[in-house]
Amino acid sequence: MTPNLHITSQQIRIFEAVARNLSYTKAAEELGLSQPAVSIQMKRLEENNDVKFIEVIGKKLYLTRPGERMLKSCQRILDELHDLNGHIKSAQQKIEGELKIAVVTPAKYFMPYILKAFLNRYPDVRPAITVINRRRILDELKQNQYDLSIMGRVPEELKLDSFPFFQNELVVAAPAKHRLSKEKRIPIAEIATERFLMREKGSGIRMSVEDRFAENGIIIEPYMELGSTESIKQAVMAGLGISVLPKQAIRIEAKHGHLDILDVEGFPVIRDWYVAKMKDKNLHPAAQAFVDFLNSIDIERLLAMSDTR
Template identity: 65%
Template structure:
């Protein structure tokens, strides 16, 4: 092979034109098929010949014939157009069939209900392969900027990021205590009564911590963390160990509360209702698995899925 050979110069439009000329053996009929003028077809064939210093067609009398180079060119054009057609069909098929990877980032409290949603979703779309990353809020904000995920699940959508977000589930935050905890009064506990309690909290920047601090602040109370923990699971375990109280999602403690491993307190202002959001970067192309999962979140009864799972 000559390493210094010049490349063959031809455009996609010229390939289509020459393919039509090959099939019709006529500039006039090729022009009618392509909705072009006969001179336009003739000019484009001549440009292919001149740009590549070859002869593709010849006229004997008034009849068009392909030269040997033209015959080879005709075969190549057929192959290229068939490959483009196959590519187009494959791409369209991939855009309609719900299968392939689904990359989701979610903040840690979502792990207490999203797996049950995923199970129901995969029953419907078994060819989807989820790739789930569980991170704290601070990390998810950084990674979303790098377009690493198809979708993200979070309680607060950061306004500084350009995101399309849709609420799909109510997140009830509750105050939990060890099973041996004795409330200061009977009935509903005024929030001011908890001002001196030892509270386990998430790290600074956590959506749960922000929501709890806002509510306490409205009552003139500054929530002083006794201990900061990096996950909802660690917070829950600390409460069960008797280290203090905490504000956590109800979904995260439904099993423990059911079997009296901890208790949910009746506190003024609680449960604190927040929305869970499914979000994607603005203008991001939604692949079928991501679009199907977003639609599924909007229609599924998550509370029913959780109730069906609580058989332990």
């Protein structure tokens, strides 16, 4: 063959089919092309490289010596491309590598149990979990910092693909043996007079709580604002006041009598937990596997099985 061979990948496939079959017609049928298209490409290939790869004697096609060498090279190239394609597909299908997830703080009370079950199925995945407040998640999602995010409210201003995977029950939590602990159907107006502990403004839980009270014509003035669900839970157990908290966040403490869940009209407030990603983001296999996993498991049952403390 001449130096600086000018050839396209399409011409490699066409030449290999023609040379192997020694027929333009069979090559065209095999490749799903018209016979004239095959003939034109073969002619261009020879003209561009100033060499004859195929000669016609009588009505039969024969390979020239450069053609024989060309056939071997083309077959080797196509074999390598086939192997490469298989390797890439295999790598894409293998569930492994880093999985970056941003989680709003209340979700940390159930996400570890979900991750443990997920990693039992996909042990080669390396999760990198960032627990932050909702406002920071929204900022960093815009900067493509995470594969997925777990949140209670999906902002309309961001272009997100999301779906609900778990119900979030917001309940009224009080110190153990609170004066209202044994009461039934407590009017919502009555608890509004209690010292209320709340998350900071912008928190998804706070917005849900304020919405529920607003539906009843009540505006809540917080006695104290705290920056995390955990700090509020500890403050409630210390007797500083009452609060509305995710049931998942206090299930262990309620089970062992460290705080009480009050029976209040209009509660629990039922909201959904969502898994979300930016609309144009392509999920790698580990991230897609995690989304599929959330769709397939019974999280309530998983948490019940985990609560053995």
